[in-house]
Amino acid sequence: MTRAYDCIVVGAGPAGSTAATQLAQDGVRVLVLEQDTLPRYKACAGAVSGRATGLLTLDFSSVVEDVIHKVKVRWANADTAPIEYVSKTPIAYLVMRTSFDQLLVQEAITAGAIIHDGEKVQAIDLQPEHVAVQTTHSTYKAATLIGADGAVGIVARQSGLYLAKSSGIALEIEASVPPDQLAKWKNTVLVSYGIPRHGYGWLFPKSQHLSLGMGTFSPRRREFVSDFSAFTDSLGIPWEWQDLKAHPIPLGGRDRRFCLPRLLLVGDAAGLADPLSGEGIAHALHSGLVAADSVLASLDSGDFSMHSYQTAIEQEINSNLRVAKQLSNAFYTLPKVFFHLFLTSQEILAWYFQLVQGDRDYQDVWELVRKLLKPQGLLKWREHGEYPTQ
Numbered sequence: 001m002t003r004a005y006d007c008i009v010v011g012a013g014p015a016g017s018t019a020a021t022q023l024a025q026d027g028v029r030v031l032v033l034e035q036d037t038l039p040r041y042k043a044c045a046g047a048v049s050g051r052a053t054g055l056l057t058l059d060f061s062s063v064v065e066d067v068i069h070k071v072k073v074r075w076a077n078a079d080t081a082p083i084e085y086v087s088k089t090p091i092a093y094l095v096m097r098t099s100f101d102q103l104l105v106q107e108a109i110t111a112g113a114i115i116h117d118g119e120k121v122q123a124i125d126l127q128p129e130h131v132a133v134q135t136t137h138s139t140y141k142a143a144t145l146i147g148a149d150g151a152v153g154i155v156a157r158q159s160g161l162y163l164a165k166s167s168g169i170a171l172e173i174e175a176s177v178p179p180d181q182l183a184k185w186k187n188t189v190l191v192s193y194g195i196p197r198h199g200y201g202w203l204f205p206k207s208q209h210l211s212l213g214m215g216t217f218s219p220r221r222r223e224f225v226s227d228f229s230a231f232t233d234s235l236g237i238p239w240e241w242q243d244l245k246a247h248p249i250p251l252g253g254r255d256r257r258f259c260l261p262r263l264l265l266v267g268d269a270a271g272l273a274d275p276l277s278g279e280g281i282a283h284a285l286h287s288g289l290v291a292a293d294s295v296l297a298s299l300d301s302g303d304f305s306m307h308s309y310q311t312a313i314e315q316e317i318n319s320n321l322r323v324a325k326q327l328s329n330a331f332y333t334l335p336k337v338f339f340h341l342f343l344t345s346q347e348i349l350a351w352y353f354q355l356v357q358g359d360r361d362y363q364d365v366w367e368l369v370r371k372l373l374k375p376q377g378l379l380k381w382r383e384h385g386e387y388p389t390q
């Protein structure tokens, strides 16, 4: 066994790097273990929301590919004109995760964290007095362990904290298109509801290409890939099978444990993606910061129970995601009803994007939805299928 650390972080995504930076800045001896060689690719639409940017201390303008001020929302693959929402202030910044995540890794290194990339964690051993981590290269010992290893991470699975069947799934391609098509989407994203059921398709512009994807948050659908093909066909954008990437999205808002004595889960490993939109970077950053605070407190006090982490994540993140889950259930059960609501009420779209910008929470949006739908009694309507037109 090599030297001991105060904290080992498994995974160098946004959650792990954020926790490592914070800890190293406070003088904690922190080791980050990343299985991939850095910089690494991560399937992601790359929208860094206002909510996420509010949590970042570093300047990431050098890796911003586009700044979003306009959202087009449309129904299925229809030709009808989409609804448009325009904001004077940026709704989101679009990045390629390879460079964005690497910036966060560099920040952690500058702060003093030690990063071992290309080193996969194979086993963890949680003991009353320490944690041991076995990798493809060596075995390390630490006082605390942060599992920042993503949607199907080994830390959650081996510690018994993994929540099976709690994930959505998303597909994505990065499509090269002619310059005029690229220019058409500058500063604008497209979100398309109705197909697939329980999900949506998206088009997010990057500086040299378009990212197109589709996520589904509920039961797996065999037609998912053909739905995606129909979506890209409707936009006239061809793609190759070998370029298609798929990745689970572990949805938040559930009853679950985020920690054990000496061990904390953050980001996707803790299942903190938004159950309505699939957004996960903001909660990865947020939980990384909260985890760093909890590790610092435990090292100071010698109390490694981590009770305060469970409470903080529940109050600061998961309680909001519980409301998002409620909204998501209503939304994806009755997508056409909600689309109709978007058509008739600019207020609801404005509130939703203010939420993405970090200026509202889900409770605000849920209250507004209830107010708008109550007269029609539609929240009680549970049948899958057609939207009652009368």
Ligand SMILES: Cc1cc2nc3c(=O)[nH]c(=O)nc-3n(C[C@H](O)[C@H](O)[C@H](O)COP(=O)(O)OP(=O)(O)OC[C@H]3O[C@@H](n4cnc5c(N)ncnc54)[C@H](O)[C@@H]3O)c2cc1C
Binding pocket: 010, 011, 012, 013, 014, 015, 016, 033, 034, 035, 036, 040, 042, 043, 044, 045, 046, 047, 048, 049, 119, 120, 121, 122, 148, 149, 150, 151, 153, 154, 170, 171, 172, 213, 246, 247, 248, 249, 266, 267, 268, 269, 273, 278, 279, 280, 281, 282, 284
């Ligand atoms: C197609 C798609 C589109 C998305 N679009 C958006 C979006 O536009 N905006 C947004 O906010 N969110 C989006 N998300 C969600 C977002 O990508 C995640 O929520 C976010 O990456 C979570 O960050 P993380 O640090 O928790 O985990 P990750 O970014 O997944 O990082 C985990 C790291 O752990 C490493 N790792 C795993 N296992 C081991 C091991 N055994 N040993 C060592 N290292 C290990 C991995 O290699 C990886 O680098 C999208 C997700 C998908 C699938």
